[in-house]
Amino acid sequence: xxxxxxxxxxxxxxxxxxxxxxxxxxxxxxxxxxxxxxxxxxxxxxxxxxxxxxxxxxxxxxxxxxxxxxxxxxxxxxxxxxxxxxxxxxxxxxxxxxxxxxxxxxxxxxxxxxxxxxxxxxxxxxxxxxxxxxxxxxxxxxxxxxxxxxxxxxxxxxxxxxxxxxxxxxxxxxxxxxxxxxxxxxxxxxxxxxxxxxxxxxxxxxxxxxxxxxxxxxxxxxxxxxxxxxxxxxxxxxxxxxxxxxxxxxxxxxxxxxxxxxxxxxxx
Numbered sequence: 520x521x522x523x524x525x526x527x528x529x530x531x532x533x534x535x536x537x538x539x540x541x542x543x544x545x546x547x548x549x550x551x552x553x554x555x556x557x558x559x560x561x562x563x564x565x566x567x568x569x570x571x572x573x574x575x576x577x578x579x580x581x582x583x584x585x586x587x588x589x590x591x592x593x594x595x596x597x598x599x600x601x602x603x604x605x606x607x608x609x610x611x612x613x614x615x616x617x618x619x620x621x622x623x624x625x626x627x628x629x630x631x632x633x634x635x636x637x638x639x640x641x642x643x644x645x646x647x648x649x650x651x652x653x654x655x656x657x658x659x660x661x662x663x664x665x666x667x668x669x670x671x672x673x674x675x676x677x678x679x680x681x682x683x684x685x686x687x688x689x690x691x692x693x694x695x696x697x698x699x700x701x702x703x704x705x706x707x708x709x710x711x712x713x714x715x716x717x718x719x720x721x722x723x724x725x726x727x728x729x730x731x732x733x734x735x736x737x738x739x740x741x742x743x744x745x746x747x748x749x750x751x752x753x754x755x756x757x758x759x760x761x762x763x764x765x766x767x768x769x770x771x772x773x774x775x776x777x778x779x780x781x782x783x784x785x786x787x
Contacts, residue, residue, distance in 0.1 A: 617635070725771065739751045
């Protein structure tokens with residue numbers, strides 16, 4: 520069980536690695552954590568991963584760093600804009616391909632664009648797994664670069680947004696966006712780009728993101744006190760309130776192109 524926690528837990532080696540790595544490459548110092556200290560304090564008790572009590576402050580910093588990195592890096596507006604633009608590029612390409620359009624694509628990418636693949640296919644068809652394993656960034660971005668000149672306007676505009684970094688605008692807030700506001704944004708874009716309602720869905724859309732710094736009921740972070748007793752970090756910590764540690768923070772966003780005349784303020 521402790522090996523599973525090391526690989527896929529709330530204090531696993533992957534999180535220890537990517538927080539430090541991403542902090543370095545983005546220049547966001549809030550992600551810097553004491554990985555050496557945490558590893559040194561790790562132990563195994565009753566077949567579960569546990570941290571010695573004297574390492575509790577390093578664990579507290581790890582949890583806070585993870586929350587801050589999500590809001591400042593992983594959920595950054597530019598990241599959201601690029602991610603959802605990429606998703607919509609692939610959605611549009613798949614729709615066109617399934618309707619018979621010929622798209623430039625590597626054999627592996629063409630296989631998934633032109634066929635309806637389900638989770639069952641991944642479990643039962645070896646070919647699906649083999650072709651999926653051959654897909655990487657080169658397949659996707661080589662195709663997107665060519666799709667910038669595709670006659671389908673939606674696919675072309677979305678591809679250009681990624682290639683030329685003319686990403687859409689993202690507005691975040693704590694409450695869902697009113698339907699009237701979303702409809703107003705669609706009407707503005709419809710007039711400016713002369714798009715149908717089905718095409719507008721690729722350019723104006725809403726969604727939500729949630730940040731869980733720590734989830735007490737999933738692979739708990741165990742702290743061992745000097746008497747050998749195991750406590751959850753939310754119980755052992757004297758710095759972080761359990762409500763702060765375990766609270767899921769949800770934010771809502773709307774995404775739309777940066778076009779002249781678009782309303783640039785949030786709904787009242």
